[in-house]
Amino acid sequence: MLKYRDPLSLAFQALADPTRRDLVDRLLRGPASVSQLAEPVDMTMSAVVQHLAVLEGAGLVRSQKIGRVRTFQVDPDGLRRTEDWFRPRRTPTESRLDRLGEHLARSEPPQENP
Amino acid sequence: MLKYRDPLSLAFQALADPTRRDLVDRLLRGPASVSQLAEPVDMTMSAVVQHLAVLEGAGLVRSQKIGRVRTFQVDPDGLRRTEDWFRPRRTPTESRLDRLGEHLARSEPPQENP
DNA sequence: CCAATACTGAAGCATGTGCTTAAGTATCGG
DNA sequence: CCGATACTTAAGCACATGCTTCAGTATTGG
DSSP, X not given: OOOOOSHHHHHHHHHTXXXXXXXXXXXXXXXXXXXXXXXXXXXXXXXXXXXXXXXXXXXXXXXXXXXXXXXXXXOHHHHHHHHTTTGGGSOHHHHHHHHHHHHHHHHSOOOSOO | OOOOXXXXXXXXXXXXXXXHHHHHHHHXXXXXXXXXXXXXXXXXXXXXXXXXXXXXXXXXXXEEEETXXXXXXXXXXXXXXXXXXXXXXXXXXXXXXXXXHHHHHHHOOOOSOO
16 A cells, blocks of 8 residues: 555554553653653553654654663654644634734743743 | 544544545535545545545544535534644743743734734 | 673564445435 | 436455564673
């Protein structure tokens, strides 16, 4: 079939599995090794590694290996690019608020609880 | 396996297919019948109907049948609920702008290009 | 050094997915 | 009424996915 190889399809596909979304959530709290990621999950490390490969293939996480430990972390750009699919597809009512938000974001840096 | 039945998984799964995203895009320009949706797509109407069933099962579109014509339209809430998964998962830098947007959206109705 | 640790990779099984074809069932227009 | 229209549904095929087991390969601590 060889048809779902575009980045958006890969990302949505990756997020369609609750185990993988849990892994993303874990990684949002900070980088973690394969063992650390596998520990709370009720399946073999092998399966977790396969899930991580899907997430990495979708550009949602990245990893690097130091010694025998591979450490994963979220790729914020991957998440943002996926979320960006929705923005131009909001209904007009939602879009008006949205355009305001973008306008303000462009014009003034925000204040943290002034 | 029977494991991907939660609404979020269904929605992401539905959006993981380019044909289905195209159908959503078509429907964002206005409601359409099955025939109208199937016409520009290079596959049988049967296949398109199956794609539409996936989208409807995921709560991304709705349909009603009048006479022999079934008309589909986007369900904006379904799309918004799916997009909402990303919001609390943005990195801190992005989140600051985001919280500003929400704050402003709550306080003042926007002006259209004054 | 060498056994424990931390993955890695291949094979295999059960199910799920994306199509097609083919045979329906309603409704409508004349 | 009756043929065209507009779906609907079921069966079946090829390939994808989510696991498991099992057999590796590097690293590392003592």
